[in-house]
Amino acid sequence: MITLYGSNQSRSFRALWALEEVETQYDYKQVKIGSHEDNGTQTESYKQLNFQGKVPTLVDDNIVITESAAILNYIARKFLEYELIPINNSMLRAKYDEVCYFVLSDLEQPLWTFGKHKFVLPQELRLKAINKTTHWEFAKSQATLEHYLNDKEFAVGNHFTMADILIAQTLHWANSFKFDVSEPLLGYTKRMYERSACRRALQKA
Numbered sequence: 436m437i438t439l440y441g442s443n444q445s446r447s448f449r450a451l452w453a454l455e456e457v458e459t460q461y462d463y464k465q466v467k468i469g470s471h472e473d474n475g476t477q478t479e480s481y482k483q484l485n486f487q488g489k490v491p492t493l494v495d496d497n498i499v500i501t502e503s504a505a506i507l508n509y510i511a512r513k514f515l516e517y518e519l520i521p522i523n524n525s526m527l528r529a530k531y532d533e534v535c536y537f538v539l540s541d542l543e544q545p546l547w548t549f550g551k552h553k554f555v556l557p558q559e560l561r562l563k564a565i566n567k568t569t570h571w572e573f574a575k576s577q578a579t580l581e582h583y584l585n586d587k588e589f590a591v592g593n594h595f596t597m598a599d600i601l602i603a604q605t606l607h608w609a610n611s612f613k614f615d616v617s618e619p620l621l622g623y624t625k626r627m628y629e630r631s632a633c634r635r636a637l638q639k640a
């Protein structure tokens with residue numbers, strides 16, 4: 436049985452959504468980020484699973500995975516019949532990897548930097564001036580994402596994949612942090628969030 440450790444609509448929501456897409460049974464354990472209490476991410480028992488004390492963490496028997504994108508790929512490969520990751524088509528797989536790595540290395544980084552300087556870093560390391568830079572960087576990455584999506588229905592190929600979860604959750608995150616998200620990208624996010632798997636995940640998050 437799969438167990439997912441997560442918290443609300445943090446990056447763990449990507450994994451929660453992915454588990455709903457493959458219609459499997461799983462146990463969802465809500466943990467408190469940064470807490471030393473019993474269900475906290477800073478307890479010794481949680482850190483044995485996730486050295487950094489972060490979410491998400493997915494446990495499947497003796498396999499423990501701690502990076503959201505790696506978790507999505509693991510789920511996609513375990514439930515291949517849902518076709519959530521390109522396997523045999525090298526061109527589509529390269530495009531899938533390209534956009535997923537772009538989300539992690541460019542699109543989400545300004546949001547994470549903004550968040551770290553607002554709530555995560557020790558007070559003395561937080562810089563207010565970084566805000567302007569993060570908005571500028573996000574706008575630049577957003578233009579690149581629009582180029583990748585190019586008004587297509589899905590990020591890769593002609594159907595939904597895990598890349599759409601990564602992108603939509605990140606844009607939803609941007610919107611909730613009040614970054615400017617363009618109308619076409621908001622429309623794409625709304626469409627993805629209307630999927631029944633996403634709605635079920637939202638009820639559990």
Ligand SMILES: N[C@@H](CCC(=O)N[C@@H](CS)C(=O)NCC(=O)O)C(=O)O
Nearest residue numbers: 445446468489490491501502503504
């Ligand atoms: N690259 C990791 C990032 C995980 C991460 O930073 N998670 C945040 C929540 S979205 C967290 O647990 N932060 C707590 C901390 O930084 O101490 C992933 O995508 O899974």
